[in-house]
Amino acid sequence: FAAKFIAQRGFAYFHEQSVRRGELTGVVEELVSGKDVLEAFDAQGQACERFRDVDARLGESSFKAVFYSSLVNPTTRFVNALVYAGVGIFGALAAIAGTLTVGGLTAFLSYANQYTKPFNDISEVLTELQNSFACAARLFELLDEPQIEPDRPGAIELRGTTGAVSLSNVCFSYTPGRPLIRDFTLEVRPGTRVAIVGPTGCGKTTMINLLMRFYDVDAGTIAIDGHDIRDVTRKSLRSSFGMVLQETWVKSATVRENLTLGRPDATDEQVKAAARAAFADEFIERLPHGYDTMLNGEEASISSGQRQLLCIARAMLADAPMLILDEATSNIDTRTEVKVQKAFERLMEGRTSFIVAHRLSTIVGADVIVAMRDGRIVETGTHDELLARGGFYASLYESQFS
Ligand SMILES: Nc1ncnc2c1ncn2[C@@H]1O[C@H](COP(=O)(O)OP(=O)(O)OP(=O)(O)O)[C@@H](O)[C@H]1O
Ligand SMILES: [Mg+2]
Known part of the structure; x- marks a missing residue:
């Protein structure tokens, strides 16, 4: 006792x-x-x-x-x-x-x-x-923390998608009671390039998180090729997207291992081709051991822009049927950016892509521009249509180019 x-x-x-x-x-x-x-x-x-x-x-x-x-x-x-x-x-x-x-x-x-x-x-x-x-x-x-909801029984594998994405009446909030995305409806035809623009904090990255199902929608549906993404296995959904996220991440491993993250079976030739396409080969060759240089360690530390180039090369190598680029070129100098943009244009051909960019010069060629404010769509249309309308997008554009 x-x-x-x-x-x-x-x-x-x-x-x-x-x-x-x-x-x-x-x-x-x-x-x-x-x-x-x-x-x-x-x-x-x-x-x-x-x-x-x-x-x-x-x-x-x-x-x-x-x-x-x-x-x-x-x-x-x-x-x-x-x-x-x-x-x-x-x-x-x-x-x-x-x-x-x-x-x-x-x-x-x-x-x-x-x-x-x-x-x-x-x-x-x-x-x-x-x-x-x-x-x-x-x-x-x-x-004892709650697990993420497992894939539904009988969830299907998303294979060879055409890239038709439909978002209908999507609502979402990170904290209950503070709605962020409200009534977001958008039909994306296969192979089109969708640009999402809007002020900082309006929910662009959040939309990407919902598309990738890092979070589940509170209401409404997101469907790919007519399948609600909740009826699709997470693994196959995510492997349908190649993505370059706003926050770049490289692991402590060799450059090669970093590049082949989404495609471990890629050959050396493919790895190099992807690096060339992303204009990353030049700096990789200059690293002490080229593609076998360990990153994040004593051997080499790379700059934010270089990290971003690596992430771009990684997405190019993954060669997925759809693409997500969230501020993918924000840390890269403008000259390299122009070149990388060209590589993206080639990559995006025939693939549904979602592009988030603050530098509006990079998205003028998009098929649809979605202008967001406070979690809602305020305007959609092509660059020319939106400029002609003289609304929110036009004012954003003018603030950058006038
Ligand atoms: N994990 C999270 N938990 C709670 N709130 C979040 C989380 N991530 C973002 N938010 C909030 O959601 C809002 C939208 O964030 P989001 O990252 O989607 O903005 P954004 O449009 O991508 O902005 P930026 O142009 O700066 O990248 C912000 O006000 C932010 O405070
Ligand atoms: Mg963001």
Whole structure:
């Protein structure tokens, strides 16, 4: 009972300790990755303050956890010693009175010791046990998080799509009660180029996320070739899109492995052809080991524009029936951009493509331009139609070119 009483308090602190440790790891990760910005704004002081604060709380909970759990063993030993003393005294009295032999008393004392030994042993490892249980509890919290909804039973494989995409009355919000996309309806004929434009934060990337089914729509439907994308396996849906996202990502692996992410069986020739098409071959050849250079490590760090070129080459290699380009050329110098645009034009031929771009010069050739504001479509049409209308798109365009 004594052990249980103390151990319960110890466990609470162990749990707190593992939560704090997670917090501290998060803070460190954030501070290290944002080091340059912190230094530029001379905010190291604030950062250290924040680290010290979390660190101090971790220290406190660790101290208490270890303190309480370390009390358990001495306490059980103390209780056991009392038992031993009690047995000794009563036994001695009984021996004097002649109801117990000295031999019997000795045997009894030795039994008392043997009986309490396991309790002492258990309480010795209690600290480690409790720590493990607290960590396991954290792990189970994570495992108990709801899973993403599995593919529906009987979901079909999307193969060789023509690229007819139809969005009808799509509504979506990240946080319930704060609608973002409202009543979005758009018919995309196979092989057309759809450009989505609009001010920052209007929901362009969100629309891409919905198309790729990174999130499910709250209402309405998105259908590809007449199949609701919820009736299609996620894997086949995603492999139908080649994409260059706004946030570029390269893994710590060789250039080649990065390029073949969506198509592991690509031959060297194909990899090089894709890199050439994306105008990435020039800088790749200049890396210490060419296509076998490890990225993100000591061997080579590449610039944001170069990362974007890699992502473009990756999408070109994937050769999927539909394309998504979210600000795909935003980090690239204008001269390279013009060249990459030409490569895209070739790639987009006959494929349904969704292009998001702030530089409107890159989308004037689109078949349909969708101008969005606050999650709604305000205008659709070709570049010339929208300019002639003199509405929202025209004002966006003029602000860039007047
Ligand atoms: N994961 C998310 N959770 C909650 N809200 C989000 C999330 N991602 C984006 N938002 C919110 O949704 C809105 C639309 O974001 P979105 O990324 O679609 O904008 P965007 O049109 O792509 O902007 P930009 O031109 O800057 O890329 C923003 O106001 C943003 O705050
Ligand atoms: Mg965006």
